[in-house]
Amino acid sequence: MAPSLSSFKTLRLDGVSRDFGTVNALRDLTLNIERGEFVALLGPSGCGKSTALNCIAGLLPTSRGAIFLDDQRLDILPTEERGFGMVFQNYALFPHMTVRDNIGFGLKMRGIPKAEAAARVEKAIETVRLGTQAHKLPGQLSGGQQQRVAIARAIVVEPPLVLMDEPLSNLDAKLRLEMRQEIRRIHAGLGSITIYVTHDQDEALSLADRIVVLRDGMIRQVGTPEDLYARPAHLDVAEFMGFRNRIPAKLKTRSGDAVAIDVNGVLLQGIAREEFKGDDVIAAIRPDDLFAGETNEGGIPAVVEAMEYRGRDFFGSARAKDGTELFFRASRRHAPGETVALIADPARLLVYGAAQ
Amino acid sequence: MSSVDYHSNPGLKARLAARGLDSVTLLVLPAIALLVGLFVYPFLYGLWLSFNPKDGSLLGNYFKFFSDPFLYDTIGTTLKLAVPVTILNLVFAVPVAFRVRLMKNQRLLTTILVLPITLGTVLVAEGMLNYLGPQGWANRIMMLFGIISSPVKLTNNYWGVMLSLVITGFPFTFLLTLSYISGIDPALEQAAATLGAKASARFRHIFLPLLIPGLAITFCLSFVQAYSVFPSAVLLGAPAGPTRVISIAAYQAAFEEYDYSMASAIAMIMGAVQLVVVAFVLQIRNLFYRGPAGGAKG
Amino acid sequence: MVSNEKSVGSRLWIFAVWATTIFFIINLFGIIAAVVTSSFATRWLRAWFPDGFTTKWYFSAWAEFQLGDLLIVTFQIVFAVVFLSGLIGVPAAYAMARRNFPGKQIVLLLLLLPLLVPPVTFGIPLATVLYKSGLGGTMFGVILANLVPTVPFVILVMIPFIEQIDPRVEAAARVFGAGTFRMFIHVLLPLLLPGVLASLLLVLVRTIAMFELTFLTAGPTSQTLVVALYYAVFAAGVRAVQSIDAMAVVYMVTTLIWLVIALRFVNPTQMVTRAKQQPAH
Structure with missing residues (x-):
């Protein structure tokens, strides 16, 4: 059974690596993340941040290393048994399902009784403020609304870990600022871990409790936003931080x-x-x-x-x-x-x- | 003193252009003329001709067709070939296409499969006469492995035509299915997986509903191809009996009996039966989601 | 989705899928190999392989079936079809891609129908009309009949291709002073060329292999290779099997040469999927 939200304390990445042929897309990602933390993986494109996220989600097999949630080893499980929530870059909403069915999909897959599932879906719809759109198909929604559905779909299963892959990159500047606050608010209400991939340092600085800067598949620096902003450890990190x-x-x-x-x-x-x-x-x-x-x-x-x-x-x-x-x-x-x-x-x- | 009055309403040319009718639009006319002359007109002419049989009555051809088992049986014969072959091809094409979708280098396989389509039914029929014949390699190999004890008759009967329709029809069905499956955003499957859906649930809840409209189109196109089978039914089948398909009846009426009126009537009946099957399948398709399958907005 | 361990069931399933595919391909190559082997056989009766090999059947087939004339007729017809399809189809596709005019949906339907209705169905009324007008049995009639599916094919392949060319490129050419003709020659044509080439190569391959329409409209002097092959197989027994097989190989080689050329420019899936299955991204 998928790990439940109530029981875990730490997510531990231990030397997670991924090779594509002879290329090391991700090398030795080692990180402990406490419950409630919001962690941003930050770096330019091709730095390995999306590879890292896909390895954690199980969408890519790891070449070496292990992922633990407390004592349970997760990297040997297929994606569907890890029980994480994920928000995709282009949302990946199911185009043939209504907003309500999209959000309820994870609960259905977990075999949650219908009445309970319906109640939780309604609550999630409320959380992301989509009340009047629930019966619509994703194609009828604006970009920002689709984004909200994608988030609701990921959090409704109350996963111990929510993964977000550049979720704001397809939105315009104004909506991006608005959704940032939403994401922060939803994270605070959920009490789980959020791992957020972005190439935008402003986004990482404003959202994250901790930022992991990646380059060429390796961690360059881990620190609070204040640390990174004021005291980059390497010249390339400094350049990236402005x-x-x-x-x-x-x-x-x-x-x-x-x-x-x-x-x-x-x-x-x-x-x-x-x-x-x-x-x-x-x-x-x-x-x-x-x-x-x-x-x-x-x-x-x-x-x-x-x-x-x-x-x-x-x-x-x-x-x-x-x-x-x-x-x-x-x-x-x-x-x-x-x-x-x-x-x-x-x-x-x-x-x-x-x-x- | 100005000679051009530019304050009054726009001229005809400008008004037509505003509706999209200008000299560029006229470029479409030769193609329309060609199709009207060589497709629409012959079809209407054939329809009219079919109602003007030799005996002078309006429905003579149609009465004759539906009262003569030698003629009306051809519908059943054709359906008995086309429907199972189409279903069979589809049933095989979907799982294979689902595997091939994951391959990085699909080109070799798709190239091999495009061969029988390119070579055409006549060549495939010619090759199968030898390959499937009583002394052919197919029978020899089956006997070698002890599957059969004496050669099986695979040509000049139903099975010969059936197999030739699989050889040319499967690649067509497969390539069409593959292009529909490739049109589904892989992130949808990944999203379903992160939400806890196992492979079978992902297929049932995500792929199948998104694929059904495409599969319906594939079914129609594959069916229409199998239904109009002609050369292999003559060369590989028993054109006087079990594989006397409707196109053979139409051909014989036109080019052996020179009864163009009857031939047109059979062609019209043939078209009508196809239309009924296609309309039926498309009606089923309408029950499903038909929008883009590439994720809501990409 | 990805797990490092696969269950026994899914391994079996994958094995079954590949086994079926490989079985299909083996049979396909078996069919082709049987034709080729037979065409080189001295005598091949009741055995796995022929008694000996010879090339004499090619010479006898060349003479018996007048393959030289057949090839000339075939290519005259095919190139005429290719040329006319391009000439009529590409401008029409341009108009369809660039303009929205009343009745466009009807035109689209008119283009789709000849591709959806099988050739035998519309070929019989078409042949009737051609014979009534005296064009039946002539090379011109065969060319006309073949244009019915190829013109819509070119148009439907070219529409999305033209749509993805930014109209602002044309506008820019005009802003910099190019007239319609020079804009077409210097800007549009080079941009269109890959698409035109691809669609016409597909037309070429399809027309060589187009049996039904040619068969229904051709006379003795306007037969293409594939129709002659049909008649040869139909009248099997009159001539040696190896001779027919030699002819089949000549046909196969003719088609495959163009297929190989076409595959350099187009994706194999394009051979069956018409214009509409462009990826939606």
Whole structure:
């Protein structure tokens, strides 16, 4: 019988791997997820996040490793016996069934008595606020409504684990924001684990309790949204999290994590995020934490190339002496060709080794 | 001073164009003319001709057909061949197509199966005369394995025609079924699996309902092909007796008795019987969901 | 859905499905191999294999059945059908794909019917009309009869193909100053070419193998290879079996050459599925 929601505490992925031929699409995914947690698998396309999700769901066989729900080993079970709920990227609603039948499908497969099933379906319809659409076929619904049906169908069976595969990618921007809040609300009400696959860091940051960043099939970093936003462990994670400026620099001094670096002769303070092999380093900083000062003191000199107005402030691009392109924030419009000194917030200037 | 009045209502040309009738639309005319001249007109002419028999009465041909067992039996003979063959082909095609759907490289198999369709019924009949004959390889192999003790008669009777319809009909049915199955979004099956449906339940609740409209069309097309069997019924069957199908009767009326009126009547009856079967199957199909099977919006 | 262990029942089922398929294919190749073997046989009676092999039947078949003339007639008819189907079908498909006009549904039905009604059914009234008008038995009559299913086929294959060409490409060509003719030559034709090629190759293969319509409308001088083969088998006993088989092999090779060429451009499923089974994604 499928694992029931009431009894479990932890989902444990132990070295889950998947090879396609000689390609390692997923390598050694090891992760413990506690009940009630919302975990996002984040990464660019081809990073292995969907492979991971499909392996957990049983839609792809694993090559190595195991999946446990408490002490029960799940990876040896076929999909239909794992008892998870899954929301697919294009929803995969059954086109020949009404909304109500779609949502009730999982209960029917579990042999839940009709009266109880009907009651639970109604409750799920209410949860996703689809009251008036219940008799319709999926083809008659809008994208957002279809999304709600897909979610209701996954949660009505009260699975210990809900898997979501880029569920918002087919919606327009406004609906996406709205559904984010819905998903968070539904997750909170359910008390199960949600694993959410996305390539959109905003989505991951706003939804997840914990984010797992994947790249080339491997975990690059696991952490809270705050961790990831402020302290990416690797340069590629930093870039993915919005650290658009990569500034080549020389290491001067290091004590603990506090480092001093030399950028084109200007001395800057920053925070080291890893051990360095030589003294060639790369400083990463978000455009918002690099601003054009009013004086020319203490900043990286750069020649302004373009400015754009953002409402509250200005966003600009400039080129440093060594040719590095820099993106920055400014409080006024600087003319192209003007030299500005870009001042970095030392607490937000992260320094990584250059040999990568 | 302007010579063009552009304030009043649009001219005829513009009004026609607004309804989709412009010079581009006219490109469809040659095709329509061809089909009206070579398909619709002959059909109507045949219909009219069938009501003008040699004896001058309106329904003479039809009375003659339905009073002569040598003629009206051909309907039963044809149905007895076409219906079992169509069902058989469909019953085999569905499970095979379900397996092949999972194959990465379907091309080799589909290419092999397109062979008998491409070669046509005449060549298949010619080959089967030898292969299934009393001294042919089929009988020899069955005797080698001890399945039979003496050669079985597989040609010049019902079974010869039946087998030839399987050889040419199965690939057709299979390829059509495969294309319908491939049109069903695989995510639907995955979704059903995550919701706890086992293989048999996925087939019953997801695939079958989505496939039935396509299977109904497949049935109709395969049936119509089997029903109009001609060369193999003559070459592989017993065209004077058990495999005297309706197309043989029509052919004989036209080209042996030169009674075009009677031939047209038989052709009309043939068309009508097909239509009844097709209409019946499509009526059943209407009871099922018929929308896209690719997931609601993809 | 995917489990690493398969139950005995499902293994048996899979085995049964593949066994059936392989059994079918073995018989299919057996049929073809029997024809080929026989065509090279010196004498083949009451044995697994012939006494010896020879190519003489090909020479006698070539002379007896006038295969040279037959091949010429066949290809004259087939290429005329292919050319005319393209000439009539492609512009019609373009109109059907690009315009919505009153009565379009009726035209669509008119296109579907010749493909749904089997050739024998409409072939007999059609042959009657052709014979009354004096075209019966002529090569022109055979060509006309063959156009009835091929023109709708080309149109129905081409409609979805043309629909997936963005009309804005044509609009762009006009914006950049191309007139109708130059737009057609430089923009539309290159985009249409793969589809035209594929559909015409399918027409070619289908027309070589089209027995019923040709059989009903052809006379002695306008027979194609497949009809001549039918008559030869029908009158079996008059000529040596091996000679007929040699002719069958010639027919087979003629068809298969074009099939192999066609398969470079089209998917085998396209040979049976008409235009409507385009994937819905």
